[in-house]
Amino acid sequence: MQGTKSRTVNSIGMFDMLKGAGMLTVVLAHTAENYSLQTSGGLSLTAFFPFIFRESLMAAFYIASGYGFRKRSIGKCVQQQLKTLLKPYCFTAVLTTLLHFIIHYRCFGYLPGSVSATVQVGGGFLLGLPHTAAYFGQQFFSAGPMWYLLALLVGWVLLNAILNIFPENYQHYAVLGTALLGWGASLVWEVPFCLIQGAVVTPYLYIGYLAKKHRWLERPLSRRTLGLLLGCCAVILGAALVTRTTDCISLAEWSLGPVSILLDGAAGYLFIRLFLRLSRGGGVLVRFLEAVGRRSLHIFCVHTVELIAIPWYLFAARFVEHPVTGLLLQYLISLASIWLVCALLQLRRDLMVKFFPARRKSPRTRYTARH
Numbered sequence: 001m002q003g004t005k006s007r008t009v010n011s012i013g014m015f016d017m018l019k020g021a022g023m024l025t026v027v028l029a030h031t032a033e034n035y036s037l038q039t040s041g042g043l044s045l046t047a048f049f050p051f052i053f054r055e056s057l058m059a060a061f062y063i064a065s066g067y068g069f070r071k072r073s074i075g076k077c078v079q080q081q082l083k084t085l086l087k088p089y090c091f092t093a094v095l096t097t098l099l100h101f102i103i104h105y106r107c108f109g110y111l112p113g114s115v116s117a118t119v120q121v122g123g124g125f126l127l128g129l130p131h132t133a134a135y136f137g138q139q140f141f142s143a144g145p146m147w148y149l150l151a152l153l154v155g156w157v158l159l160n161a162i163l164n165i166f167p168e169n170y171q172h173y174a175v176l177g178t179a180l181l182g183w184g185a186s187l188v189w190e191v192p193f194c195l196i197q198g199a200v201v202t203p204y205l206y207i208g209y210l211a212k213k214h215r216w217l218e219r220p221l222s223r224r225t226l227g228l229l230l231g232c233c234a235v236i237l238g239a240a241l242v243t244r245t246t247d248c249i250s251l252a253e254w255s256l257g258p259v260s261i262l263l264d265g266a267a268g269y270l271f272i273r274l275f276l277r278l279s280r281g282g283g284v285l286v287r288f289l290e291a292v293g294r295r296s297l298h299i300f301c302v303h304t305v306e307l308i309a310i311p312w313y314l315f316a317a318r319f320v321e322h323p324v325t326g327l328l329l330q331y332l333i334s335l336a337s338i339w340l341v342c343a344l345l346q347l348r349r350d351l352m353v354k355f356f357p358a359r360r361k362s363p364r365t366r367y368t369a370r371h
Contacts, residue, residue: 013290015064018275020292022057023299026145027338029054030307031331034316035323046327052240053233055247055260058148059204059268060275065152066208067217069159077160085153089146092301093125096144099309107311117141121308128193130250135192144308145300147194147250154198159205175206179261186252196252204265211269217276232266295342302341306334 032046072080101118105111123140124132130147133140143150162174182199185191211217221229235256240246243255247264254260279286292299312330319326 013294014276014279015067015272016290016293017279017286018060018064018272018293019296020289020294021275022061023292023296023303024289024335025057027299027303027334028331030145030303031312031334032327034312034330035319035327037323046323048240048244048246051246051248052237053267055249055254055264056233056236056267056271058249059201059264060271061148061268062152062155062201062204063208063211063265063268063272065156066159066205067212069156069205069209069212071160071163074157074161074164078157081153081156085149088297088301089125089149092146092304093122093143096305096308097122097125099305103309104311107314130194130197130252133190133192141308142250144304146304147197148300150194151197151201151249154194155201155205158198158202159209162202163209172206175203178202180258183252183254183258183261197249200249200252200261203261204268207265207269211272217273221273229266229270232263233270236260236263236267295346298342298345299338302338303334306337 029050032050035046037045097118100121101114104117105114108114120139120141123135123138125143125146127135127140128147128150129140129142130151131142133142158178159175162171162178166174178199179202182196182202185199186196236247239255239260245253245255247254247260256263279290315330316323316326319329
């Protein structure tokens with residue numbers, strides 16, 4: 001695989017294409033979960049095969065974030081992450097909970113049931129649950145895709161703490177130990193606030209940090225390294241087919257235990273290299289994906305709202321006999337609604353800048369690896 005041109009590496013939008021393709025894939029994968037399509041062997045075309053490399057894609061996102069890491073004091077890092085990531089998380093949580101109540105009450109007309117379900121949704125966000133779990137004798141729903149932001153927040157703080165506390169020669173051991181600690185905790189305890197997920201993604205952030213520090217993305221891959229990364233992808237595929245399970249960070253499930261965590265990181269780094277190479281060619285598709293990627297944070301938040309607040313299972317029930325048609329229609333509706341809300345947010349921003357320029361506290365930035 002060839003190296004990446006200097007105009008791409010280290011630019012603020014270098015990962016936009018990756019993020020754009022990732023956002024479209026995430027929405028499609030979440031949409032497909034409502035529809036049942038199986039092979040003759042019983043494996044689901046919508047709940048198994050699309051998720052074989054799901055965690056590798058997640059790893060690529062975290063590597064891209066780690067590429068922009070800059071060591072700060074622990075206190076300043078925590079303060080910055082709370083402002084950058086917790087703010088959109090809280091806003092999305094409140095909006096999702098309110099819309100969930102309104103929409104479910106309008107659909108079912110049963111107030112006690114709507115209130116109970118909304119409490120479960122709000123509780124899931126409050127506890128930062130990556131998956132549905134029971135606490136205090138009450139079952140709470142997951143925070144949906146928002147687990148990603150919480151895990152990113154936790155992982156960023158953990159990596160910053162490691163780089164501040166440990167000498168350089170011991171930092172990689174501390175990172176691996178943190179991931180192993182997170183994996184071990186997942187075997188015995190359902191930890192809230194995505195603490196497990198944050199610990200597990202720390203190596204991915206560290207890979208991004210090292211890639212920036214040592215300029216890995218500016219040099220071509222050797223044949224040996226490329227073969228090793230492709231071999232990791234093959235092992236991930238083989239393990240999924242043999243065990244008939246896929247890795248899932250949000251559920252704290254890995255088919256090969258901690259080995260899968262490292263394999264996903266290697267495959268994620270290969271995804272990074274692939275998309276950087278593809279982005280060099282330009283073209284309509286590349287520009288489209290980059291435009292989507294520049295709005296990834298807004299898309300992520302809006303997708304969470306529509307995914308949790310809207311009872312899509314009622315829509316899917318109408319297409320039991322034609323699941324492919326239902327899947328495509330829901331996907332298009334989801335994308336259209338996300339695009340509309342993102343366009344309104346952009347219009348609001350443009351109007352604020354035009355009529356209230358003094359209120360603009362900072363220059364416009366993209367949601368990239370910088371946090």
